[in-house]
Structure formats: structure tokens, C-alpha cells
Amino acid sequence: MIFSKQLTYWYLHNKRNLPWRDTINPYAVWLSEIILQQTRVDQGTSYYFQFIKHFPTVFDLAAASEEQVLKLWQGLGYYSRARNLHFSAKYIVDELNGEFPATYIELLKLKGVGDYTASAIASICFNEPAAVVDGNVYRVLSRYFGIDNAINSSAGIKIFKQLAQQLIDEKNPGTHNQALMEFGALMCKPSNPDCSSCPLNNSCFALSKNLLKVLPVKEKKVKIKLRYFNYIVIQSSDQKTKIVKRETGIWQNLYEFPLIETSDIIDEKQLVDHKIYKELFGDSNSKVELFDEEVLVHKLTHQHIYTKFWVVKTSASANFSIPWELVGKYPVPALIDNFLNRYKIN
Numbered sequence: 001m002i003f004s005k006q007l008t009y010w011y012l013h014n015k016r017n018l019p020w021r022d023t024i025n026p027y028a029v030w031l032s033e034i035i036l037q038q039t040r041v042d043q044g045t046s047y048y049f050q051f052i053k054h055f056p057t058v059f060d061l062a063a064a065s066e067e068q069v070l071k072l073w074q075g076l077g078y079y080s081r082a083r084n085l086h087f088s089a090k091y092i093v094d095e096l097n098g099e100f101p102a103t104y105i106e107l108l109k110l111k112g113v114g115d116y117t118a119s120a121i122a123s124i125c126f127n128e129p130a131a132v133v134d135g136n137v138y139r140v141l142s143r144y145f146g147i148d149n150a151i152n153s154s155a156g157i158k159i160f161k162q163l164a165q166q167l168i169d170e171k172n173p174g175t176h177n178q179a180l181m182e183f184g185a186l187m188c189k190p191s192n193p194d195c196s197s198c199p200l201n202n203s204c205f206a207l208s209k210n211l212l213k214v215l216p217v218k219e220k221k222v223k224i225k226l227r228y229f230n231y232i233v234i235q236s237s238d239q240k241t242k243i244v245k246r247e248t249g250i251w252q253n254l255y256e257f258p259l260i261e262t263s264d265i266i267d268e269k270q271l272v273d274h275k276i277y278k279e280l281f282g283d284s285n286s287k288v289e290l291f292d293e294e295v296l297v298h299k300l301t302h303q304h305i306y307t308k309f310w311v312v313k314t315s316a317s318a319n320f321s322i323p324w325e326l327v328g329k330y331p332v333p334a335l336i337d338n339f340l341n342r343y344k345i346n
Contacts, residue, residue, distance in 0.1 A: 003144075003167055003200075004167060004168070004169040004176050004179075005169075006199050006200060007176070007179040007180055007183055007199075007200075008169065008172070008175055008176060008179045009199070010179065010183060010187070010199050011175070011178065011179030011182050011183065012175075012179075014182070014186065014187075015178070015179075015182050016041070016182070016186070018032075018041065018045070019032075019045065019048060019049065020032035020048065021178070024124060024125045024174075025125070026100040026101075026102075026121055026125040026126075027057065027058045027100060028052065029120070029121050029124050029125055030100070030110075030113075030117070030121055031048065031051055031052070031085070032044075032048050033116075033117045033120050033121065034081050034084075034085050034112060034117065035047050035048050035051070035076070035081075037078070037081055037117070038077065038078045038081075039076055039077075039078075041185075043076075044076070047072075047073070047076055050072055051072060054068075054072060058089050058092050058093060058098060058100065059093055059098060061085070061086065061089040062086075062089040062090045062092070062093040062094070063093075064086070066083065066086055066253060067253075067330070067331055069082050069083075069085065069086045070082055070083075070253060070254060070331035071329070071330070071331040073331070074331050074332065074334070074337060075334050075337065077300075077334060078250070079250060079251060079252070079253075079254060079333075080112070080250065080252075081112060083252070083253065084110075084111045084112025084113075085112060087111045087112075088110040088111045088112060088113070091110065091111070092110075102122075102125075102126050103122060103126065103128060104118045104119060104122040104128055104130040107121055107122055115133070115161070116132055116133060116134050118130065119131060119132040119133075119177070120132050120177060123168075123173035123174040123176075123177045124174035124177065124178065125174070127173060127174060128173065129165075129168050129169075129170040129173040130165075130168075130173065131161065131164035131165040131167070131168045131173075131177065132164070132177040132180070132181060133157075133160050133161050133164050134181060134184075135151075135184070136180070136181045136182075136183070136184025136185050136188075137160070137164060137180050137181060137184060138151040138160055138216050139184050139188055139190065139215075139216050140180060140183055140184045140188045141160055141163055141164065142160075142206070142215045142216035142217070143188060143193075143204060143205065143206035143207070143211070143212060143215045143216070144188075144200060144203070144204050144205060144206070145163065145205060146205030146206065146209070146211070146215070147159065147160070147163075147215070147216075148214075148215065148217050149217065150217045150218055150219045151216045151217065151218055152218050152219050153219055156217075164180075193212060195207050195212070222302050224302060224303060224304055225302060225303040225304075226303070226304055226306065227261065227303055227304070227305045227306065228261065228262045228263065228264055228265055228266070228305075228306045228307075229259060229260075229261055229305055229306070229307045229308070229335075230259070230260040230261070230262060230266060230271060230307075230308050230310060231256065231257040231258070231259055231307065231308070231309045231310065231336075231339075232257055232258040232259070232260065232276075232277065232280060232310055232312055233257050233291070233309050233310065233311045233312065233339075233343070234257070234258070234280070234312050234314060234320050235311060235312065235313045235314070235324075235345060236313075236314055236315065236316045236317060236320040237313075237314070237315050237316050238316040239323065239324050239345065240316070240320045240321060240322055240323055240324065241257070241320055241322050241324055241327065242257070242258055242280075242319060242320045242321070242322060243255045243256060243257055243322055243327060243330060243332075244256060244257075244258060250300070251333045253331075254331050254332055254333050254336075255330040255331060255332050255336075256332060256333065256336050257309075257336070258276065258280060259276075260274050260276045260277065262274075265295060265306060265308075266308075268288055268290070268310075271288065271310055272288060280312075280319070281312070281314060284314055284315055284317075285314075285315070286312050286313065286314040286315075287312070287313045287314075288310055288311070288312050289310070289311045289312075289313075290308060290309075290310060290311075291308075291309040291310070291311050291339070291343065292308070292309065295307065295308060296308070296309075296335075298334075298335045305335065307335060309339055309343075311343075324345055327340065328340060
């Protein structure tokens with residue numbers, strides 16, 4: 001209990017003024033938690049405001065099209081979060097009559113909501129003593145209590161969850177959870193933690209044993225997969241192009257230019273000899289230009305995508321039907337969006 005009181009006292013005097021902390025509306029808190037998964041607060045805040053502006057209630061979000069949701073999400077990455085958000089909004093409206101789930105167990109039934117998010121919403125909005133465990137919490141508990149179990153192992157996850165649950169302030173679980181997370185974000189940071197002014201520095205295991213750089217322990221990362229993308233940017237004589245919707249993968253239901261994925265970097269001859277290129281242009285007289293001299297590298301969590309954008313100027317065709325002025329209205333991956341921001345039609 002002393003641990004919780006010290007953290008709460010620190011939190012009430014040092015917390016950041018974040019918009020989702022001014023409410024216990026479960027829709028707003030849920031929205032903020034989904035956005036902040038895999039996203040920094042400084043990046044996610046503007047997206048939170050945009051979503052609240054466009055979809056002020058769960059009914060508004062449920063009534064939107066998936067393309068509208070994905071377009072608003074554009075640039076945040078991990079697009080399955082947006083798809084799950086939209087799916088769950090429709091579930092709440094259609095199956096629960098717009099009533100937001102009010103318990104940890106019921107919240108877990110929402111698509112895209114796991115232990116952490118369910119615990120956060122249940123504790124903050126409904127005062128349920130459900131302990132949150134995120135990266136910040138792992139770091140604080142590991143260092144303070146000297147736990148060297150890997151935080152990404154099944155055994156470690158169980159140990160940290162049990163400890164967090166034992167420590168929670170059952171009378172003020174929401175404040176306790178937010179205090180623990182905020183403490184990890186601002187004080188007990190991954191690098192250069194502010195130990196000199198830490199209210200727990202007299203009893204921190206890692207500080208006393210000089211293990212701040214060792215804890216928390218994490219198992220080795222998954223091997224990075226290398227992929228090679230060649231996008232065909234079509235510029236027809238009537239100022240139209242072709243974009244297609246991805247059916248699978250992390251960018252599912254986002255739009256992109258026709259793609260030739262290869263096992264390595266290719267040159268122009270290999271491109272025009274490829275079956276997909278020939279299917280697109282046949283025997284038409286087309287001019288190919290490489291947009292960037294350098295191969296672009298787009299880094300995701302488990303894969304690095306080496307990308308070339310090949311601009312192909314060609315004759316008009318019914319197969320190339322998207323006017324260039326409308327391309328920007330489609331939801332696209334950040335990789336495509338960055339290209340579009342640099343590309344000028346001539």
C-alpha cells in the first residue's frame with residue numbers, strides 16, 4: 001500500500017495534462033487506449049482529437065464506413081487497430097444497444113481489446129480493481145522489485161500480472177493504474193531514468209544493485225524479414241492511374257499502386273519483363289522512370305520493406321480509371337502517402 005500511495009502522490013503532482021484524463025466516458029478512454037497502442041502520446045494526441053471531432057460517440061463511429069476510419073487513421077500504422085475499433089463500435093451499437101461493456105470480462109469480448117486495455121477501461125471508467133501491465137509497468141516493477149523474468153515470456157507475463165494485481169489500490173484503481181504507467185513514462189524511463197529525484201530511490205532494487213541497464217529482461221527479438229516492393233505508378237495520357245485494395249496483411253483494405261514483390265532488388269529490364277508488368281501494359285508504348293535513385297527502406301516491427309516507385313507514362317486505358325486528383329482521398333499506407341506528398345504530375 002505504501003508503494004501505491006507514493007506513486008499516487010507523485011502522479012497527482014506530476015501528471016501530464018492529457019485530454020482523455022478529463023473524462024471517465026468509456027468510449028473516449030477506449031479510443032485513447034487503442035490509439036496509444038504502439039504509438040507515442042505526442043503522435044497519438046492529434047489523432048485522438050480528430051477521431052473525437054469526426055466520431056464524437058460510438059454511434060458515429062459505428063455508422064462510418066471502414067474507408068473513412070482508415071483514412072482518418074492514416075499514418076498511425078498497425079491498421080488492424082483501426083479495423084478492430086470500427087468492428088467493435090458496430091458490435092456495441094448493434095448487439096449491446098450502444099451500452100459500453102462495464103466489466104473487465106465483458107470488455108475482453110471486444111475485438112482488439114486485450115488484458116491491458118480491458119484493465120485500463122474497467123479501472124478508470126468503472127472503478128474495477130483490474131491491474132494494468134504495459135511496457136512502462138513492466139519496467140517499473142522489474143527494476144523496483146528486481147524481477148529478472150523476461151517480460152515477453154509466458155512465465156514473466158503471469159508473474160508481473162500477479163504482482164501488479166497484488167499492489168493495486170482497490171479503492172482508487174484507476175488513479176493507481178495511471179500513476180504506475182505515468183511513472184514509467186516520465187520517471188523510470190528506458191534510458192537515463194531520473195533516479196536522483198525518484199520518490200522510490202531508497203528502496204529500488206535495480207538502483208541499489210546497479211542493474212538499471214539490465215532490467216527489465218526481454219527475450220531475443222524475432223528475426224527481421226526483408227521484402228522488396230516495386231510499385232507501378234501509372235500516369236496515363238488522360239491523367240489517370242490505377243490503385244488497388246490490399247486483401248491481406250498488415251495493410252489490409254488500404255489502397256496501393258499495382259505491386260510487384262520480388263526476392264531481391266531489380267532493375268528496369270527485370271521490371272518490364274515481369275508478368276505483372278506485361279499484364280498491365282501489354283505491347284503498349286510506355287515510358288518507365290525510377291522516381292528515387294536510392295532504394296527506400298520502410299521499417300516495421302518484424303520486417304523491412306525495400307521499395308522502388310516506378311513511374312510509367314502510358315496511353316489512356318479503361319484499366320487506368322482513377323483520376324489523379326482523387327487519389328489522395330483513399331486510405332493508403334504511410335509508405336504510399338509519403339510518396340504522394342513528394343510526387344508531382346507532369
